[in-house]
Amino acid sequence: MAQPLVKKDDDRDDEMDYSPFMGIEKGAVLQEARVFNDPQLDARRCSQVITKLLYLLNQGEAFTKVEATEVFFSVTKLFQSKDIGLRRMVYLIIKELSPSADEVIIVTSSLMKDMNSRTDMYRANAIRVLCRITDGTLLTQIERYLKQAIVDKNPVVASAALVSGIHLLQTNPEIVKRWSNEVQEAVQSRAALVQFHALALLHQIRQNDRLAVSKLVTSLTKGSVRSPLAQCLLIRYTSQVIRESGISQTGDRPFYDYLESCLRHKAEMVIFEAARAITELNGVTTRELTPAITVLQLFLSSSKPVLRFAAVRTLNKVAMTHPMAVTNCNIDMESLISDQNRSIATLAITTLLKTGNESSVDRLMKQITNFMSDIADEFKIVVVEAIRSLCLKFPLKYRSLMNFLSNILREEGGFEYKKAIVDSIVILIRDIPDAKEGGLLHLCEFIEDCEFTYLSTQILHFLGNEGPKTSDPSKYIRYIYNRVILENATVRASAVSTLAKFGALVDSLKPRIFVLLKRCLFDSDDEVRDRATLYLNTLGGDGAVVETDEEVKEFLFGSLGVPLTNLETSLKNYEPSDEPFDIHSVPKEVKSQPLAEKKAPGKKPTGLAAPPVAPTSTVDAYERLLSSIPEFAGYGKLFKSSAPVELTEAETEYAVNVVKHIFDSHVVFQYNCTNTIPEQLLENVSVIVDASEAEEFAEVDPSTGEAEEDGVEDEYQLEDLEVVSADYMLKVGVSNFRNAWESLGADCEKIDEYGLGPMESLTEAVNAVISLLGMQPCEGTEVVPSNSRSHTCLLSGVYIGNLKVLVRLSFGVGGPKEVAMKLAVRSEDISVSDAIHEIVASG
């Protein structure tokens, strides 16, 4: 009785995860593939086995080379069968196995036979398979058939040949280019997709010929393209032509009428493609935009999510540059905030935030509040950033926007999200004075319950800078001192610093701060205690650490004056000794030299013999080294040390490089000689410099280790060394180039123009001039946007003698890759400006 019941259960289980491929195993299937070799082929069974093989491949099972070859060879036998279904599967598996060149030969003749078959399906598929697996040599053999196929009556065959042509163009362009007559004919085909594929191929053949593309577009836009896909292609090609031709004298844009007419096409994909093309036109005018915006607006209320998404995404982009043009869609957009599709909703909100006007802000915020609870963090960050820019646009609305930010700050969220919110509040406090007090309190409340140490310390630091300047600084003290009681050591330490800042700036609070700081002296953490002690002494004003209030403030609020990375490397290089670390020895250059080798082990100078010099990483290490050698001690402060210049080929017995040290009126060359052969010892090494061009020279004799009994004298020719002008220039950046430029004034300005000759690209020209001058590019102007035909690059630096130099370079391309440059130099001394021009003129 029980048995049928059990059986029924089994049945149902089977049905639940029944699969024809259950328990399939590669080895077994490969065994099964032997049926391909049967003299009497069973087409159905063979198809099933191929399906299994394809299933395995599709599931990501890898066949070894041997297995694949074996299967491939037995599959080739199946060309004997005339079963169409089986043949299709054979085509599929050959493509999947992607046989090697020597294997391809075996199927070539079978496939070529199929290419000329009367059955259209055979022709089309054989072309696709053959073109997929073939190489260049075979292609010339089948070229004739392919040309025929392109103009074949059957659209499937023609498409197969055309699509194969598109793929082959990547590998064998010279062959495919010969087909352009046939392809041209196919463009006129009545079959929609043939036209599409032909157009794609024709354009790719001619894409480097601007005139030909322009002609193609001119003739086709008159209206012979039927397929929507081909129409989309044509729109893309048209906007390319528009981009390259610019606006005509009359102010009309060529082909704009065509794009506009496509907005009335019946296929949605064409309408959208045209609308998108119009919004992306260079310098599009409001008049040109309007019709495109109108159709996109219609899409916004479509029932299809894809259309809504496409439209809102495009409008979002438009809103970045033309917010006013999008405002008409605001009502439709607002209804999208509740869209099921969260991507659409987020895009709608961020667009609205870009286009919204002052009066709609409050309503918008109400809607967003409901929306925020059910979207992912990544979307929330986008929204927070949009709200920040909205608030900067409408400072009067800061109250509601700040409230919104503080509300979401209290809710759950990951680090990135919280950081985005905190950053936004900080920026708002900075830029909107009225928002300061409220914003600071929001931040204070946030750190009361903040799980992220990084954010807590950032906020405490900010609070220390801004809090004392508010009307009632005392109310923040409670929040800050709570941190000292409740938090981990890192946060406690930064809370102590913040307290000290309040104490320094607000005299009325000073005694109370003192009490609090004294309590911190009993903290369990070193850093917290150290800071408390330091600040107590600093603020105590007993003259032990600093003398005046000014110095206290400078100490607490002033910037370090050196880049942090440089300070870090200097501290790492500092060795504990009687001499205290001097922050003035930290180089101020923005880019520290890349770390070369580690310092050699023995570095104590012994008498006159110089130490074994090894390249060290920072200028200050060089400086200490040089000043420790009596001969150089009187040269004054080191201005700049160059990066090591190799004077020997790599892989030689002795590798020699040179570092150029520039002093105010001296140049010292430091030759670093490295012995690359362990069995050999270098002794009494001297460098002989033929200083025909150098201004000063010095010799350094590095000798290493203990001497052996008998040595061999040897002489070695080194390469020439050049002191270039860039060696006299320090890379020092300025934060605001414009201000610096204005403040230097036009008194010492020199402007001249130079032709740089043929250059591959503007980037090359810019980089060449920058490295020639050895100056620091400012404001990211060393990056040249691709395809631009002119570029302005800003450089700053300090020339020897501590003279500030600013350079404005304007590059332009004229003629075939001919680059011209206008060089404007301003500096503190006219002779320096002249020197810069000389460098460029001689470079």
Place this chain on the structure above:
Amino acid sequence: MESCPAIKNILLLDSEGKRVAVNYYSDDWPTNAAKEAFEKAVFAKTQKTNARAEAEITMFDNYIVVYKFAQDLHFFVTGSDNENEIILASVLQGFFDAVGILLRGNVEKKESLENLDLILLCLDEIVDGGIVLETDANVIAGKVASNSVDSGAPLSEQTISQALATAREHLARSLLK
């Protein structure tokens, strides 16, 4: 932008995110592990949405993914983020409807695995190396189905045993339903 519309991949997954059939046309995912990771991410991102009535769309990792579900099958088409969304959707619709025709309306995992050959041929007829071949479901299904009608091979070539096997299989299939 000036290039031909390109399809990055077409995926057919089951209701647990496992592969039924997938086709990749781009080198963006060089290894099987990368492909599986992408499929997992797509599935996780879309499984809670309702894409049964209309094709849905999402964007992540700089890809646009359009998708549609039917019973325990999930259909996906991926393109780059500057692709025309509506072209991607038309490819998806072509695939979805063609599978519907080929499986005679039984669009479900079991049926699709039993007719995996048809699904694979269908994928082969929609996109070739990333280029759209055909988007009309009827034409696609027609191209795939024309294979089962043996116009080239006369019936006489089938042996009696083969014919019997065919008949038996058809019978078994109809009984299973």
